[in-house]
Amino acid sequence: KNEVEQSPQNLTAQEGEFITINCSYSVGISALHWLQQHPGGGIVSLFMLSSGKKKHGRLIATINIQEKHSSLHITASHPRDSAVYICAVNKGYGNKLVFGAGTILRVKS
């Protein structure tokens, strides 16, 4: 079993829909990242969380440390949100990040 599991693997949504991507992990962490990668593009860090909830524009990320679970929500989705979303956990200073397999999101207009 991977240390970081994401679901769903693929997600197709209609423009305007509310989207949720989930991430579960099985190890103790110091922080969790949500990353975005557009096709052929580099990786952009969306959020870094160690507790609670963060919001940036239409994106919201939450983490429940006790449940070892995080969610990324996109409100009022738009075709430009189409990308791969990757969850990654940091097990502490000096530890490499452990990445989930990614969720491929396609938002249709």
Add this chain to the structure above:
Amino acid sequence: EAGVTQSPTHLIKTRGQQATLRCSPISGHTSVYWYQQALGLGLQFLLWYDEGEERNRGNFPPRFSGRQFPNYSSELNVNALELEDSALYLCASEPRTAYGYTFGSGTRLTVV
């Protein structure tokens, strides 16, 4: 505050050549990490440098090497390039005393 900067953005090399990729961490960050994302694959850990020393490396051949300079910037060198080295190479930096893991935007290396 400037983020983690990587150069070049794109690099095209011929098989057998050497490639050098550069990373400048955020000011005050002492650790630099390198990751590889080959086509169709997930992100794989390559190397970790801290305070000028290589602290950990992933499962990559010795052709992949690097160094960290006194100003904490880092170079990744890939010798005897092979076609399968074509990938996005991502750098990240982290401070020692506080949490602040930050990614660069990557260098896309193409080996032809």
